[in-house]
Amino acid sequence: xxxxxxxxxxxxxxxxxxxxxxxxxxxxxxxxxxxxxxxxxxxxxxxxxxxxxxxxxxxxxxxxxxxxxxxxxxxxxxxxxxxxxxxxxxxxxxxxxxxxxxxxxxxxxxxxxxxxxxxxxxxxxxxxxxxxxxxx
Numbered sequence: 787x788x789x790x791x792x793x794x795x796x797x798x799x800x801x802x803x804x805x806x807x808x809x810x811x812x813x814x815x816x817x818x819x820x821x822x823x824x825x826x827x828x829x830x831x832x833x834x835x836x837x838x839x840x841x842x843x844x845x846x847x848x849x850x851x852x853x854x855x856x857x858x859x860x861x862x863x864x865x866x867x868x869x870x871x872x873x874x875x876x877x878x879x880x881x882x883x884x885x886x887x888x889x890x891x892x893x894x895x896x897x898x899x900x901x902x903x904x905x906x907x908x909x910x911x912x913x914x915x916x917x918x919x920x921x922x
Contacts (some may be wrong), residue, residue, distance in 0.1 A: 788872040790863040790916070793880035797859060800887055801852055807891070808845040812838055841895055848894040852887060855909060859883055862916035869920060876919050882912040 787795075813821050815838050823829055835843055859880075866876045886909030893902040 788863075788867045789877040790866050790872055790880045793877075793884050794860060794863040797852075797856060797884050797887060800884070801849075801856060804845070804849045804852055804891060808842070808849045811842040811845065815839060815842055844894045844897070845891075848891050851890070851894075851906070855883075855887065855906075855913070858910075858917075859913045862913050862920070865920045866916060871920055873919075876916050879912040879916045879919070883909045883916075886912065 809821075812834070816834065820830060820834070820837075825834065831837075835846060838846070862876075863880065866872050886905050889905045890902065890909065892898075893905050
């Protein structure tokens with residue numbers, strides 16, 4: 787397995803951890819009657835995100851943001867691996883992406899402005915650099 791695929795696997799496991807970090811407080815705050823329901827508008831009253839605490843809402847948004855970033859990162863890792871272009875640059879970029887995603891969670895949770903956005907940009911930049919490296 788290439789280093790990029792190893793990091794992709796670790797990033798997916800981070801997604802699992804983020805899901806647990808989000809799901810536990812959401813269930814504690816809303817109760818399982820709501821979280822296990824089909825979440826129809828009439829049953830929920832207001833949207834779920836309006837019923838949870840601000841910090842738990844940040845965990846929900848950080849999880850969703852990682853889903854979005856993981857798509858692009860997964861494409862980058864796949865293209866690099868399938869094309870046989872794994873190298874020092876793409877390996878370092880992959881690890882930078884993972885480090886940024888790990889740092890993003892507490893930065894978002896604690897509302898660290900502007901650092902949350904800076905950390906996000908570092909991960910996005912590393913992914914973009916991997917995609918560009920695949921073209922050259």
